[in-house]
Amino acid sequence: MSPPTENVEPGDLGPAAKADLDRAFEDFYRNHLRDVYSYAYYKVGNHHDAEDLTEQAFLQAYRHFDRARRESDGRPLRPWVIRIAHNLASNYYRDRSRRPQTPLDNADPIAARHDTVAIAEGREELRRVMANLEHLSDDRREALIMRFALGMDNREIARALGRSDGATKVLIHRAIKQLQEEMGDE
Amino acid sequence: MSDALSGSSWDVERLLADALRPIDPPQRLSGRVEDTLAAVTQAAAEELSDWAEELSDSELRALRDPRNWVRPVVAAGAGGVATGALVLLELRRRSRSKSESGLRALGGGLRSRL
Numbered sequence: 001m002s003p004p005t006e007n008v009e010p011g012d013l014g015p016a017a018k019a020d021l022d023r024a025f026e027d028f029y030r031n032h033l034r035d036v037y038s039y040a041y042y043k044v045g046n047h048h049d050a051e052d053l054t055e056q057a058f059l060q061a062y063r064h065f066d067r068a069r070r071e072s073d074g075r076p077l078r079p080w081v082i083r084i085a086h087n088l089a090s091n092y093y094r095d096r097s098r099r100p101q102t103p104l105d106n107a108d109p110i111a112a113r114h115d116t117v118a119i120a121e122g123r124e125e126l127r128r129v130m131a132n133l134e135h136l137s138d139d140r141r142e143a144l145i146m147r148f149a150l151g152m153d154n155r156e157i158a159r160a161l162g163r164s165d166g167a168t169k170v171l172i173h174r175a176i177k178q179l180q181e182e183m184g185d186e
Numbered sequence: 187m188s189d190a191l192s193g194s195s196w197d198v199e200r201l202l203a204d205a206l207r208p209i210d211p212p213q214r215l216s217g218r219v220e221d222t223l224a225a226v227t228q229a230a231a232e233e234l235s236d237w238a239e240e241l242s243d244s245e246l247r248a249l250r251d252p253r254n255w256v257r258p259v260v261a262a263g264a265g266g267v268a269t270g271a272l273v274l275l276e277l278r279r280r281s282r283s284k285s286e287s288g289l290r291a292l293g294g295g296l297r298s299r300l
Contacts, residue, residue: 033211035208125196148206149206176202
C-alpha cells in the first residue's frame with residue numbers, strides 16, 4: 001500500500017522536479033496521442049474537430065497531470081485521458097447542439113478513415129456494422145470504440161466510463177449482442 | 187460468402203476489429219499540440235509577470251481580501267498549474283519587505299484553486 005500523497009501542486013515543485021514532470025508528460029503524450037485521436041475521431045467523425053478535441057484533451061491533461069500521476073497509484077493513465085476526451089466531446093455536442101458527424105454521413109465513410117485492403121475491396125459488411133454501430137446508445141458505442149479501436153480491456157473501459165468492471169462487462173456484451181441482432185435482421 | 191458470416195450469425199467482434207481500427211493522427215497535429223502547450227504556458231507566464239509587476243502596494247493589500255482573488259485565479263487558470271508557481275514567486279518576491287501574512291494566505295488561496 002502506497003503512502004498517502006501530499007497535495008503538492010507543480011507550481012511548488014523545484015526546477016528539477018518540474019523538469020521531471022514535463023519529461024513524464026512528454027512520454028505520456030507521445031504514448032497516447034494516437035489513442036486520444038482515434039477516440040476523438042470516432043466520436044466526432046471528422047478530422048478537423050478530432051484534432052481540436054485532441055489538442056484540448058492534452059491541454060487539460062497537462063494542467064492536472066501531476067496530481068493524476070500521484071493519485072493513479074501506478075495504474076495506467078490512459079483511461080484518465082480518454083475520460084477527459086469523453087467529457088470534452090460531450091461538451092462539444094452540448095455547446096454546438098449537434099450529433100456526431102459519423103463517417104456514415106459521408107459518401108465513402110470507411111475509406112475516409114483508413115485505407116485497408118478490405119476496405120479497398122469494398123466489403124459491405126464493414127459498412128453495415130458501422131451503420132448499426134450508430135444505432136447503439138452512446139455508452140454502448142463508446143465502450144466498443146474503446147475496446148476495438150483503442151484495445152482497452154474491461155477495467156480500463158470501466159475507469160474511462162466511470163462504471164464498475166461488472167457493469168462494463170455487461171455493457172459490452174449487450175452492445176455486441178444488439179449489433180448481432182441488428183445485423184441478423186437485415 | 188463473407189468470412190464474417192458463419193451460418194446465420196455474424197461474427198460482429200471480427201467485423202468491429204476490422205472496422206474500428208486505430209487512426210493515426212495527422213503529422214501536423216503533434217507539432218500543433220506541442221506548440222499550443224508551449225504558447226499557453228509562455229503567454230500566461232508573461233501575463234502574470236506583467237500583472238505582478240504592475241501591482242501597487244494598495245493592490246497588494248487589497249489582494250489579501252479573498253473577495254479580490256478572482257483576477258489572479260482567472261489569470262492563473264489561463265496557464266494552469268504550470269504558471270501557478272510564477273504567481274506565487276512573484277508575489278513572494280514583491281512582498282519580502284512587506285507583511286508576509288496576507289500573501290501567505292493569498293498563496294494558499296491560489297494553490298487551492300489551481
